[in-house]
Structures are given as C-alpha cells and as structure tokens.
Amino acid sequence: MTSQNFNMDHHWLPFTPNRSFKQDPRVFVAADGMHFTTHDGKKVLDGISSLWCVTAGHNRKPINEAIKKQLDTLDYATAFQASNDQAFKASEMIANMAPGDLNKVLFCSSGSEAADTSLKVALAYHRARGEGHRNVFIGRERGYHGVGFGGMSVGGIPANRKAYGTALLPRVDHLRFIHDPVNHAYIHNQEPVWQEDILLELENRILPLHDASNIAAVIVEPVAGSAGWYLPPQGYLKRLREICDKHGILLIFDEVITGFGRMGVNFGADYYGVVPDMLNFAKGVTNGVIPMGGVVCSDRIYNTMMKANEGAPEHAIEFFHGYTYSGHPVACAAAIATLTLFKEEKLFERAGQMGTVLGDAMHSGLKGLPTVIGIRSLGLAGAVEMASIPGSPGKRAYDIFMTCFHNGVLVRPAGENIVLCPPFIVEKEHIDRMVNVVADAIRQHA
Numbered sequence: 001m002t003s004q005n006f007n008m009d010h011h012w013l014p015f016t017p018n019r020s021f022k023q024d025p026r027v028f029v030a031a032d033g034m035h036f037t038t039h040d041g042k043k044v045l046d047g048i049s050s051l052w053c054v055t056a057g058h059n060r061k062p063i064n065e066a067i068k069k070q071l072d073t074l075d076y077a078t079a080f081q082a083s084n085d086q087a088f089k090a091s092e093m094i095a096n097m098a099p100g101d102l103n104k105v106l107f108c109s110s111g112s113e114a115a116d117t118s119l120k121v122a123l124a125y126h127r128a129r130g131e132g133h134r135n136v137f138i139g140r141e142r143g144y145h146g147v148g149f150g151g152m153s154v155g156g157i158p159a160n161r162k163a164y165g166t167a168l169l170p171r172v173d174h175l176r177f178i179h180d181p182v183n184h185a186y187i188h189n190q191e192p193v194w195q196e197d198i199l200l201e202l203e204n205r206i207l208p209l210h211d212a213s214n215i216a217a218v219i220v221e222p223v224a225g226s227a228g229w230y231l232p233p234q235g236y237l238k239r240l241r242e243i244c245d246k247h248g249i250l251l252i253f254d255e256v257i258t259g260f261g262r263m264g265v266n267f268g269a270d271y272y273g274v275v276p277d278m279l280n281f282a283k284g285v286t287n288g289v290i291p292m293g294g295v296v297c298s299d300r301i302y303n304t305m306m307k308a309n310e311g312a313p314e315h316a317i318e319f320f321h322g323y324t325y326s327g328h329p330v331a332c333a334a335a336i337a338t339l340t341l342f343k344e345e346k347l348f349e350r351a352g353q354m355g356t357v358l359g360d361a362m363h364s365g366l367k368g369l370p371t372v373i374g375i376r377s378l379g380l381a382g383a384v385e386m387a388s389i390p391g392s393p394g395k396r397a398y399d400i401f402m403t404c405f406h407n408g409v410l411v412r413p414a415g416e417n418i419v420l421c422p423p424f425i426v427e428k429e430h431i432d433r434m435v436n437v438v439a440d441a442i443r444q445h446a
C-alpha cells in the first residue's frame, strides 16, 4: 500500500505539524509485539510504547479476546443511574493495586479527563467539608496534565497554554521546575540530590501569597514525563506530602505515565513511598487498546462527600460529574485483561530489569556525542537532551525523531529531548537497535 491509497484531506492530526506531515506521512496499518508496519510496508520498532500506552506490547491476544468477548456479551450500558459488572471488577482490581487508602475509582476515558475530574473532586470535597473558599490550584512548571481547561491551567508547558489567555483557570500558581542541568545532567537509576530545598519556595512564597487556607490541591507528575522525563529531587515528593498535610491541601499525583509499571512497581507513588489523596491514570491501564482513564480517590474523600449528603433525600446525587463513557464495559474488560496479563507475565518486574538495560545502553551509547548535554534514565524510560539550535527551539529533536523514523525506530521528541520508553516486553537487542539509531541521528544533526 502507498500513501496514495488514502485521502489525507480530512484528518486534522493532533499535536502534529499537519503541513509537513502530508509531505512525508507516517501512517501505521498494523502492529505486532514490538513493531509496526507502515502504509508503505516498512517495519518500525515502537520505542515509546505508542506514547506510554502499549506497555504489554502490540496485538496481545488475551486483551483482544477479552474485548471481543465483551462486545458479544454487553457492548455498552449507560453509566448514569445504572452500571455494569465489568466496571465493578476493574475498579476493584485498580483499587487493590493502588497504595494506602486509595480505594474509590472514578472512571473516564483519557488522562485529560482524569486531570479535570481530580480538580473538580478537590473543589467539591473542600466544599463538602465547609471550606468552599479553597479554590486555588498549584501545578508545576513543565507539568503536563492534558488539554482540558483545568489540566491545561495547572500544566506548565508554555506552548500548550499560550493561545488561551484568560480562558485558563484564574486561581492557579506553579511550583518551579525540578531540573538542575548543571549538577544533574546525567542521572541513571538514582535520585538527584539537591543542596537546596526547592520546596522552600512553596512554603515561603506560594502558600503565603495565596494564603494556604485558600489552596485546594497541588497536582504533580511524580516524574515529569511529557516534558522529557525529568526526575524529582531526592525527598521532594515526601516533603510535598508533608507540606500539603500541614496545610490541609490535597495532593494529586498524575500517574498517566508513571502508573502501571513504568517504574518497575505499580505506581510512582509506590516507587517514592508517598501516598497522594488522588491518583490519576490512563494509557497503560488498557494497554492503550481502548481509551480509558480514571482517578483513584482516598476513602477519606469519598466518605466526606457521602457524609455531606447524609440528610439529603435518597435520590440526591452526591457528585454532579461523570462521562457517558465512564466505566465503559468494553474498556473495563480491556483493563481487567491487561492488569491480569501484567501480573501473569510479571511485566512490572521486567520493566524494572529492562530499565537498567535501557539506562546503561543510553548512557554508554549517547554520552559524549556532539550536542548531547544530558541523559536521564529511571524505570523503563530515558531521555537524552541536546543543545537547542539558537532561534529554533525543538528543531534538533524533531529532526532526530524524523531520521530515526526513516531508519525504522519510533522515538519521542519532547522539547530538546528524545525520549525512549519501550513496551515492557522489550529485549536487549531492541534496546541496542534503538540506541544505535538515535546515536546515528544525533551525529547526523549535530
């Protein structure tokens, strides 16, 4: 098949340079295991789990079969005022995997919806406890929480925000970014140790500025994924938890990327030993095969919301929120099969082991190449950072991405970084291939 076999006039591609795409299309028509097949018959190695989603590898029969079976059993049922058996089973499995008292799952269909859901829960929870004035949110520079107005507002990626002006939520502030490019340029499976306490800014500036009593929640990704795999300083998340507790502020972890095994354990929360009040997930929960997202809330949040309605009539809804596709039975069947497969094949442990292989290969194969200014690896993910081309931010990484694609490897350009985050089934030979292809492309675009 060639690109002439389909008409490209009508699909407006997301987060893609549409004009240049049409000159050099990258169109997948099939996938299996670690590889795609393109429209022009080339094999491409999936070095990024199709954007952190396909963690168990492509075309996994147990997941496919569960979806087919579910379609023939219960294709869809409304989620409002009724539910389906798969939603209860999936939420039980997720709650059992989540740490601490994170036991109540609100489903949605994407990470963006999860972000907005968690922010709305925070406001509704504080209101239910008589603190409706708590309506300030704190995100972090370079954080990514999707493209809804809430997630975009607490997010800190300038290009995603710049067109939306006053449409962004008004009462939002941002923690400073967590990277020190001088002292922590090269990090492999260790936590960056900072001399400085970078959360003093929260305690000494941001909280007093808004008054801590007005702050509803802090939302962070345990590891900043979309920005380019930037790791938190040692002790950062524990200290963030303590500060939030001290001031009655909810802590939300956006684990859309770090959740379900990427760090070699269930969640980033487990890796760092910190339990948030809400944990957002999406992507890998269904191996990316069917859209699903969600927020796991603490018992405390749920119980507070229920208690606030104690005197209300039986038909009173406690939380006016939900999506038509919340807990879609086919998505839930996909999640159940995916989570079962993770367990049966011990894929999280494998992600941890292969993470060391990936990090070793990236540090030994890419450090010292022209323009490379940093490499960060942790769990089964790593980023190599290149010097920016003056006046053309992001161009070098984009060119490297294109060259890698033409050489048969899908990588992720993120700012000045190239990110590798392969499926957990990755083998050493795939890692070596990815790193060699990236190394050649870096040399070519130096």
Ligand SMILES: Cc1ncc(COP(=O)(O)O)c(C=O)c1O
Pocket: 109, 110, 111, 112, 113, 115, 144, 145, 146, 147, 221, 225, 226, 254, 255, 256, 257, 282, 283
């Ligand atoms: C941490 C995080 N939150 C939210 C999202 C948004 O997810 P979605 O694209 O499914 O809306 C992403 C997507 O990459 C993400 O990495």
